[in-house]
Amino acid sequence: MIPETHRPKILSPSRAFARIKRGESIFISSGCAEPHYITSQLLSFFATAFDNELVQFFSFGPIESMAALSNDRFRANFFFFGDSSCEHIAKGLADYTPTLLSEAPRMIREKKFKIDVAIVHVSPPDNDGFCSLGVSVELAKESIEASRYTIAQINSMMPRTYGDSLIHIDKFDAIIPIDEPLIEWQPPPPDNVAITIGQNVAKLIEDGSTIQTGIGKIHDGVLLALSDKKDIGIHTESFTENIINAIKNGVINNKKKSIHEGKVVATLCIGTRKLFDFVKENPFFEFYSCEHVNDPITISQNSKMVSICNAVQVDLTGQAGANLISRDFSAGVGCLPEFVRGAKRSEGGKSIIALSSTSKNGEVSKITLNLSSGAGVFATRGDVQFVVTEYGIANLEGKSIRERALALIEIAHPKFRKQLLEQAKKSNYIFDDQTIPLSFDxxxxxxxxxxxxxxxxxxxxxxxxxxxxxxxxxxxxxxxxxxxxxxxxxxxxxxxxxxxxxxxxxxxxxxxxxxxxxxxxxxxxxxxxxxxxxxxxxxxxxxxxxxxxxxxxxxxxxxxxxxxxxxxxxxxxxxxxxxxxxxxxxxxxxxxxxxxxxxxxxxxxxxxxxxxxxxx
Ligand SMILES: CC(C)(COP(=O)(O)OP(=O)(O)OC[C@H]1O[C@@H](n2cnc3c(N)ncnc32)[C@H](O)[C@@H]1OP(=O)(O)O)[C@@H](O)C(=O)NCCC(=O)NCCS
Known part of the structure; x- marks a missing residue:
């Protein structure tokens, strides 16, 4: 499987790590493509290292657990983060670098964000020596190009995928051939609130639209609600295995896409073996660098592009936040501003911010007078278009603060509407005498x-x-x-x-x-x-x-x-x-x-x- 000519590059992890210098920044493939075997060996290597930085888009593998152990030998730095990494960042144990993912590859290429070593996870090479980055292309190629030293875990369980996922074995300085199952992740099934939000979002999706999907209950609620739609296409940063059903029942066929016709386009996917087998050598899927997938100009070239972004909070003026200290999965700037702007510029496109009306078991309203301190705004007041909760749809585009505040209070949870109305009055967002039927059934x-x-x-x-x-x-x-x-x-x-x-x-x-x-x-x-x-x-x-x-x-x-x-x-x-x-x-x-x-x-x-x- 590894060509004879490249066999001298096969090393044990400790020999491969020995060439990493103190203080260097190390890029590691993300999500399900995190090279599990290699990264699980890193902790022992760091016992003698100094100030190495582990750079990742996001993790739910060993790197996420290691981030909690950060010390003067190593520290994790994420471009985006999930539940646990969110906690580590909030506690000051790990770093977060806010960036638009479409711009991260350029920053890496131009050395504005320095990567010295790349550790990637790939499929075995084909007869011409090309390996596939498989389920996660994201920033991997740019990181390899920018690095002085690349280590690859070659794993026969990494599916070969199409798009721009191929990388030649010559690019690797050290090879660690280990076959092991990929890291798996399956979201919990959508609850009733997510199902209702999905149904509300689906009202805004016309047949022939191309949609952004993503990770989490709300995206899965949307996929469920699309069952009566036709000719839906996918252009998205990431997807989970819940799209398989929508593909099998013919809802997603990508036929009406105006770019990448006939293809699901993404930069990575997250799921279990079922998904990895489904995308394997499947020409229906194409994976590209996030520089291409997340670029608002690329996104806008899809006609009827609908972005669906999950917010942690929306304030009464229409700013949408992804909260730094939230425990919600959807946190970090990520792809959200890019999809919001790209979709709005697409012909017939729509940008949707979807969120449940409350958090913390219904105790806290997610529609708020102001965003919480520390919240990261991903859609400014000028960007926001549709906001959707389980209580309905508010279209804020072209609307004054007065109109926005009222429309958002209408889709807030009924038990918070009175309080929000009073707060909006005090801030002079709405007329002093404004009332709304609080007993709306x-x-x-x-x-x-x-x-x-x-x-x-x-x-x-x-x-x-x-x-x-x-x-x-x-x-x-x-x-x-x-x-x-x-x-x-x-x-x-x-x-x-x-x-x-x-x-x-x-x-x-x-x-x-x-x-x-x-x-x-x-x-x-x-x-x-x-x-x-x-x-x-x-x-x-x-x-x-x-x-x-x-x-x-x-x-x-x-x-x-x-x-x-x-x-x-x-x-x-x-x-x-x-x-x-x-x-x-x-x-x-x-x-x-x-x-x-x-x-x-x-x-x-x-x-x-x-x-x-x-x-x-
Ligand atoms: C009254 C009004 C609401 C009717 O609305 P509309 O959408 O035109 O009503 P429809 O199309 O359903 O028509 C209902 C019937 O009235 C008939 N009709 C409508 N306008 C008519 C007119 N000017 N003269 C005679 N018949 C008329 C229609 O032909 C239809 O009968 P048909 O089904 O047998 O053909 C509308 O004309 C209006 O807004 N008028 C101004 C405001 C007003 O007068 N409001 C009433 C005060 S309570």
Whole structure:
């Protein structure tokens, strides 16, 4: 397996380590490609070393455990970190070098970040002498090029992979041929919160999109929720074995990718033998340096690119943080800013920050007034677009701090909304008199979200109004002609200011319900019609009103709003609707008369009062 010509390079670990000088920086392959056998021998070598630095993208192998033992002989330095390394860094035992991973290879090449020795983990060479970096290409080639000395563990259990993963055996100064299973890691299955977040994220993913996936429950929740999607592509820093099912059931086929068509593109993967066997000599996967994969320009060349980044916190202005002292896996700058920016620049792309609304068993809100001290911002206020929790989707792009704060409070955990509202008021983020229905019944809100088909085959969305719709409702009202305003409000020159519009957003499902008809995807809705009722508890008959944008009239939007408002009212045991309609308002008359309900009316002063009683 090792060519005769290279056999003299075969050394024991201690002989191979003997050529490492004091004070040198040693690059080591990451994740499942950490050369387990070699690195487990390093501790004894360091008994006589001085000030060597172990440089890694991230570890969950021996290096992670060794980091806790750092002393004046060696110290670990990570570009990214997982749970345990996070603790070591927080305790000051290991170093963290914040960097954009697409820039790390250039820093290494230009000696701005110095690497003297590379220890890599590769497959056996082919007939032409090429070994494969297998499951982790990341920074390995650049580190080998920059080093004065390279040690390779050649392992027949490292799968050969495609892309830019090949490295010639000539590049190695010392070879340690050891066959051993790769380090394995399997994420815990997604819990209910992660599944719901995944479903919310999936609402933003169109067929034919290319997505970033990653490591952790939320990414796995997203993969599960993609089961009804078509032609999904993958361009990602890393992936786990949970993509195998989505590939086998045809959801991920990479057919619509605009670069690397037909290929899953990544810089590394993390999993168990099942995944390693799946990627082995599989032309469906291509692994490249993170200089290529994580470059925002490369990312943006994928049309409909959707980045999905897991944040530890999002503040009310939209800054997203990966917390230095958090125990959450997703920590460190990593690839997040690159994917956020690359996806936003892609044609039809979207950037999504996904997080559960709380941490520490529900005791702490992850939507906060300010980021915690020590938090690393990976999406600035100017970068952020969609934020998704288990409570919904907030689109912050192009929104003022006032609109952002409200939209984020809506997707915070209900038990923290009041506190966040008060904090936002004190910071002058929102109006002093701002309220939101704190008793929002999330299940009801979800239950009344639906789609409807118009006469011309166009599909529209229907959903209850939310406080963050205030500006859109204001604009909708001001877009009405004087004639429409008169028909609807029987008055003209009405000011639809904050104090008038805010109460219109206070849906409580008891006395007040308002729904909108909209076009556009979630978070990017354009309101085309509004219907609301106020119930009169003494009669249990609700006062009802409708308005449809002029361009959308006579296409069935009014009928659809009446149908859905009727369903909601019936579910609340309301007996019927009442409306006052000007005699000349033929459209509204027709809308009421179209229904199969019993209609009663009276006429006075050019005004019909109509009662639309639900049949029991
Ligand atoms: C009343 C209003 C909400 C109806 O909305 P819409 O989306 O056009 O309603 P639809 O397309 O579902 O039409 C419902 C029925 O009314 C009919 N209709 C609509 N506009 C009409 C008009 N100007 N004259 C006669 N019939 C009309 C439609 O043809 C349809 O009947 P059909 O199914 O038998 O063809 C809309 O015209 C509007 O916003 N008007 C201004 C505000 C207003 O008057 N609000 C009512 C105060 S409570």
């Amino acid at each position: 999330e299940e009801l809100l979800k239950k009344w979200e639906t789609k409807d088909l118009l006469k011309d085959g166009k599909i529209i969305g229907i959903r209850p109004v939310r406080p963050s719709d205030e500006r859109a409702i204001q604009r909708f009202k001001y877009s009405l002609s004087d004639e429409d305003v008169f028909l609807r409000f029987m008055s003209t020159g009405i000011r639809f200011n904050h104090s008038r519009v805010m109460p219109l957003t206070m849906v409580d499902f008891k006395t007040h319900v308002a729904i909108i008809a909209f076009i556009g995807s979630p978070g990017e809705e354009e309101i085309i019609g509004i219907a609301r009722y106020y119930n009169n508890p003494s009669t249990n008959i609700a006062e009802v009103a409708f308005t449809v944008n002029e361009k959308w009239r006579r296409r069935g939007v009014g009928t659809s709003l009446l149908k859905h408002l009727t369903r909601i009212a019936k579910s609340q045991n309301i007996k019927g609707f009442r409306a006052e309609i000007l005699a000349k308002n033929k459209a509204m008359m027709r809308l009421f008369h179209k229904s199969e309900c019993t209609i009663h009316s009276s006429f006075e002063d050019n005004l019909f009062t109509m009662w639309y009683l639900f049949d029991t």
